[in-house]
Amino acid sequence: MKDTNLTESIDAMTPQKISARHVNVHYGETHAIKDVSVDIAANTVTAFIGPSGCGKSTFLRCLNRMNDTIDTCRVTGDIRIDDEDIYDRKVDPVQLRAKIGMVFQKPNPFPKSIHDNVAYGPKIHGLARNKAEMDDIVEDALKRAALWSEVNDRLDAPGTGLSGGQQQRLCIARAIATAPEVLLMDEPCSALDPIATAQIEELIDNLRQSYSVVIVTHSMQQAARVSQKTAFFHMGSLVEFGETDRIFTAPEDPRTESYITGRIG
Numbered sequence: 001m002k003d004t005n006l007t008e009s010i011d012a013m014t015p016q017k018i019s020a021r022h023v024n025v026h027y028g029e030t031h032a033i034k035d036v037s038v039d040i041a042a043n044t045v046t047a048f049i050g051p052s053g054c055g056k057s058t059f060l061r062c063l064n065r066m067n068d069t070i071d072t073c074r075v076t077g078d079i080r081i082d083d084e085d086i087y088d089r090k091v092d093p094v095q096l097r098a099k100i101g102m103v104f105q106k107p108n109p110f111p112k113s114i115h116d117n118v119a120y121g122p123k124i125h126g127l128a129r130n131k132a133e134m135d136d137i138v139e140d141a142l143k144r145a146a147l148w149s150e151v152n153d154r155l156d157a158p159g160t161g162l163s164g165g166q167q168q169r170l171c172i173a174r175a176i177a178t179a180p181e182v183l184l185m186d187e188p189c190s191a192l193d194p195i196a197t198a199q200i201e202e203l204i205d206n207l208r209q210s211y212s213v214v215i216v217t218h219s220m221q222q223a224a225r226v227s228q229k230t231a232f233f234h235m236g237s238l239v240e241f242g243e244t245d246r247i248f249t250a251p252e253d254p255r256t257e258s259y260i261t262g263r264i265g
């Protein structure tokens with residue numbers, strides 16, 4: 001993996017939120033992630049890009065132990081959030097996923113009201129002592145997800161009745177409501193139209209003031225628009241990682257260059 005000295009000196013000044021070292025992932029006999037080491041900075045949007053099947057989603061799911069739910073999946077290596085080993089036996093994956101929220105490709109609101117979708121996580125984790133506190137959490141999360149003004153007069157309506165873009169912002173509000181420190185987004189705009197995509201991209205830019213955001217995207221334009229750091233994966237390996245501007249203007253590895261110029265993937 002390559003990077004410039006300039007980027008390394010910037011890295012040294014930016015606090016790291018997540019540190020992954022020598023991560024390997026197998027699904028049965030398939031070696032999906034090969035010895036990946038990377039640091040994810042705080043208050044930064046980091047994009048994972050690369051051709052289909054290169055392991056972007058698999059690596060993303062390692063960061064909040066979502067792969068634990070797949071029987072054939074085996075993860076080795078060291079992943080730390082704020083220097084805490086997230087694969088330590090003492091760590092409860094449910095608590096971990098409150099701290100490291102996730103938003104999926106297809107908006108997937110629960111078949112509940114808008115209010116109850118957002119209140120679901122805080123309720124499970126006992127974050128509100130009474131209804132007034134819960135209502136405050138719901139309002140704050142919907143505001144941070146830039147949805148409040150569109151839904152505040154119909155909080156009891158079903159979440160599934162919203163438009164696709166609104167549903168995705170509802171899912172972001174649901175993830176934010178448990179006060180996470182990191183937000184993982186797996187192609188969050190792939191099911192959305194261009195206007196809804198632009199709204200989510202603007203939201204992602206605002207979210208990084210409060211969270212570390214990691215986004216998997218097939219769109220290089222999107223990676224260039226929303227991220228400050230980009231990681232290029234190819235066949236399970238992390239080929240290149242660095243400042244997004246540099247990756248897109250002066251990639252160091254020929255595989256990165258081929259991908260961003262459309263010759264592979």
Ligand SMILES: Nc1ncnc2c1ncn2[C@@H]1O[C@H](COP(=O)(O)OP(=O)(O)OP(=O)(O)O)[C@@H](O)[C@H]1O
Pocket residue numbers: 027030032050051052053054055056057058059070072
């Ligand atoms: N649940 C699973 N069981 C077995 N193999 C899997 C599973 N999920 C992913 N894989 C395999 O792991 C490799 C990496 O897949 P992954 O979905 O992480 O790639 P990706 O870069 O996110 O792809 P895409 O861009 O198409 O979503 C692929 O070879 C894929 O077939």
